Amino acid sequence: MAHMRALRTLAVATITAATLGLTAVPAHADTQTKKDASGDVVGLEDGGGNGTAADRRRTDVLSLTGEHGDGRLRFTFTMADTSQARGGSFLSAQARFVTTDGSEYYASLERVGGGDATTALRREGQPVTCRGLAGRVVSAKDRYVLVVPRSCVGNPDSVRFGGVVNYLTPSSTILGDDARRDGRVGDRPRLGTARLANN
Ligand SMILES: [Ca+2]
Numbered sequence: 001m002a003h004m005r006a007l008r009t010l011a012v013a014t015i016t017a018a019t020l021g022l023t024a025v026p027a028h029a030d031t032q033t034k035k036d037a038s039g040d041v042v043g044l045e046d047g048g049g050n051g052t053a054a055d056r057r058r059t060d061v062l063s064l065t066g067e068h069g070d071g072r073l074r075f076t077f078t079m080a081d082t083s084q085a086r087g088g089s090f091l092s093a094q095a096r097f098v099t100t101d102g103s104e105y106y107a108s109l110e111r112v113g114g115g116d117a118t119t120a121l122r123r124e125g126q127p128v129t130c131r132g133l134a135g136r137v138v139s140a141k142d143r144y145v146l147v148v149p150r151s152c153v154g155n156p157d158s159v160r161f162g163g164v165v166n167y168l169t170p171s172s173t174i175l176g177d178d179a180r181r182d183g184r185v186g187d188r189p190r191l192g193t194a195r196l197a198n199n
Helices: 002-024 053-059
Strands: 030-035 061-069 072-079 090-099 104-112 118-123 134-138 143-149 158-168 174-178
Touching: 053 158, 053 174, 061 090, 061 158, 072 090, 072 158, 090 143, 104 134, 104 143, 118 134
Parallel strands: none
Antiparallel strands: 030 061, 061 072, 072 143, 090 104, 090 158, 104 118, 134 143, 158 174
């Protein structure tokens, strides 16, 4: 019987290896896209106004896509408009995600007056040094893209994610749009319920 068990173990191991071999070849990232309503940008200060139509378009998230695989997390905000007013305007696109062990992270892209994007990563509110963290503006597609190496966030099995865009206009109006809420912004971006697994 011991021999049979050994054979069975070997067979299972072989089948598992073959299955892994088959599935590992076309490596792909687990992807989820959350579409968000158009025109649901809100003013964030009492009596602070709702900005101009152009201001609201620059804040309006149309969808947020999360991808998890190939050694990184990638968050793509598709916007109504990624142009920005010159001068004192300030925009931030923040992806919030919670890893399998419950740690909360924010990856953020920030941009002043339509200039180059800068990025930051925080864990439980504290800055995290992360080599390979990247943020870019894809103007041709009106997208903000954030790339976070998995190694910077503890190589999680899966994450839940959400995101928000905030815009401070040159006239000091503060606007916001949560990718998972219509016409409302909470204290923190709402997370999705489905897990984005690593592949
Ligand atoms: Ca929106």
